[in-house]
Amino acid sequence: MLNDDWKPSETSAIPLYKQIAQFIKEKISSGEWTIGTKLPTQREFAEILEVNRSTVITALEDLKAEGLIEGKNSGGTVVVNNTWSLLNNSRTPKWEGYIERGIYKPNLSTIQMINKLEFKNGIIRLGTGEVSPSLYPKQAMKKILHKVSNNLESMGYEQPKGSIKLRGAISEYVKKFGIKTSPEAVLIVSGSLQALQLLSMGILPKASTIITEKPSYLKSLHIFQSEGMKLKGIGMDEHGINVNELRNSINKSTKLLYTIPTFHNPTGILQTEERRDEVLNLCREKRLPIIEDDAYRELWLEEKPPMPLKSKDKDGMVLYIGTVSKCLAAGMRIGWIVGPEAVIDRLADIKMQADYGSSSISQAVLSEFIESGLYEKYIEKLRNNLVVRRNITIEILEKYFKHIAQWNVPKGGFYIWLKLKKHISIDLLFKMCCEEGILINPGSIYDFVKNSNIRISYSYADIKELESALKRLSEIVIEITART
Numbered sequence: 001m002l003n004d005d006w007k008p009s010e011t012s013a014i015p016l017y018k019q020i021a022q023f024i025k026e027k028i029s030s031g032e033w034t035i036g037t038k039l040p041t042q043r044e045f046a047e048i049l050e051v052n053r054s055t056v057i058t059a060l061e062d063l064k065a066e067g068l069i070e071g072k073n074s075g076g077t078v079v080v081n082n083t084w085s086l087l088n089n090s091r092t093p094k095w096e097g098y099i100e101r102g103i104y105k106p107n108l109s110t111i112q113m114i115n116k117l118e119f120k121n122g123i124i125r126l127g128t129g130e131v132s133p134s135l136y137p138k139q140a141m142k143k144i145l146h147k148v149s150n151n152l153e154s155m156g157y158e159q160p161k162g163s164i165k166l167r168g169a170i171s172e173y174v175k176k177f178g179i180k181t182s183p184e185a186v187l188i189v190s191g192s193l194q195a196l197q198l199l200s201m202g203i204l205p206k207a208s209t210i211i212t213e214k215p216s217y218l219k220s221l222h223i224f225q226s227e228g229m230k231l232k233g234i235g236m237d238e239h240g241i242n243v244n245e246l247r248n249s250i251n252k253s254t255k256l257l258y259t260i261p262t263f264h265n266p267t268g269i270l271q272t273e274e275r276r277d278e279v280l281n282l283c284r285e286k287r288l289p290i291i292e293d294d295a296y297r298e299l300w301l302e303e304k305p306p307m308p309l310k311s312k313d314k315d316g317m318v319l320y321i322g323t324v325s326k327c328l329a330a331g332m333r334i335g336w337i338v339g340p341e342a343v344i345d346r347l348a349d350i351k352m353q354a355d356y357g358s359s360s361i362s363q364a365v366l367s368e369f370i371e372s373g374l375y376e377k378y379i380e381k382l383r384n385n386l387v388v389r390r391n392i393t394i395e396i397l398e399k400y401f402k403h404i405a406q407w408n409v410p411k412g413g414f415y416i417w418l419k420l421k422k423h424i425s426i427d428l429l430f431k432m433c434c435e436e437g438i439l440i441n442p443g444s445i446y447d448f449v450k451n452s453n454i455r456i457s458y459s460y461a462d463i464k465e466l467e468s469a470l471k472r473l474s475e476i477v478i479e480i481t482a483r484t
């Protein structure tokens with residue numbers, strides 16, 4: 001709602017509070033902030049506009065006096081009028097009603113906050129599941145972009161399943177993991193998230209139940225629920241999803257298993273080969289299709305993980321999803337799905353209706369990156385860096401969290417699933433951390449039940465900041481525990 005683009009001018013002859021009131025008025029009169037829009041809090045205004053809270057209060061009081069905004073008992077200040085509607089007998093559509101009734105469910109409020117705060121200046125991101133900007137292969141990418149720009153003949157739409165060059169490169173690339181596929185059974189998507197969107201829209205009836213691990217990355221999203229489906233969580237142990245519980249949960253409405261067997265998000269668990277076989281056998285027996293989300297496969301640290309479920313799939317029951325977001329560049333928005341051709345054709349048809357294909361530039365860049373061999377080389381280097389980061393983070397945890405938490409030592413991926421020994425309000429912890437410029441991913445956003453976990457990522461923050469922020473996090477945990 002507010003970003004860093006505008007700040008009142010200290011040197012202007014107009015008082016700061018008047019500049020702020022004028023700024024808000026413009027937002028209202030342009031229709032950007034319609035009637036019913038909840039304004040940022042006084043503190044948020046003060047922080048982002050870099051003024052005293054009293055200046056914000058004066059500006060808001062002026063707007064209240066003009067009848068443009070109102071404080072609500074439920075908390076917060078909302079827009080209640082605009083000059084245009086005063087003159088025109090309020091013909092502005094009631095957007096808040098439209099917004100509330102929209103079919104797609106909104107993000108959890110914690111996730112909405114994370115999405116915003118990630119871009120706040122100076123914030124330390126302890127939970128971000130992305131490679132640190134300091135590890136981005138700038139020189140290699142520069143080389144590839146140069147080559148691609150020289151060879152680019154056009155920038156038209158690509159084929160419905162994506163550029164044939166990239167699909168060829170992906171079908172070659174996944175051979176490394178024992179997956180045999182022709183480019184015809186590969187669909188290029190705008191990040192693996194889109195693969196999930198297309199699946200939720202394209203192959204499942206409304207009242208389906210999707211089974212997944214408990215906790216799961218999938219629970220932090222509303223992809224299937226927005227289509228009228230349910231998610232059911234199945235517990236895990238250190239070897240992966242619990243197969244007995246899975247067996248007992250499958251019923252007529254169960255239509256899919258969504259699983260992250262390799263360096264699971266958020267727990268970091270690596271499913272063993274034996275457990276993979278058990279899951280596959282059970283799903284085969286029950287004829288339950290599987291979405292295997294393999295976003296973290298390449299990020300093994302000391303030892304390669306077992307091959308994907310898809311590599312043993314002789315019956316076309318596994319839909320395999322991959323992405324470059326975790327290894328290389330989330331902003332490229334490129335992922336892929338490999339599956340039976342009929343399913344891929346169906347998803348490609350929906351994708352053509354959704355966005356006519358993923359960016360042709362991103363596709364050209366990625367095929368070149370993979371085919372040049374630079375991708376492989378870069379990932380090797382990345383792994384070495386991640387080993388160092390993982391080790392340092394574990395040392396920091398030993399130093400500050402020994403008495404207050406337990407954790408796993410991940411064999412790959414980005415995440416440490418930190419479990420606090422005493423139950424405290426994670427919402428309060430999240431809030432207090434935010435106030436101190438530390439952003440955490442509370443475990444509750446991934447879970448089906450309340451928990452006392454935090455997903456710590458060792459891949460993103462600067463190493464020095466990792467230490468200072470984790471130290472402070474431990475102090476805040478101790479403070480809250482003492483109060484509880």
Ligand code: PMP
Nearest residue numbers: 191192193217265295323325335
């Ligand atoms: N799957 C998993 C398991 C993830 O962790 C993420 C990103 N957090 C995604 C899918 C989505 O990634 P993208 O759409 O960027 O490929």
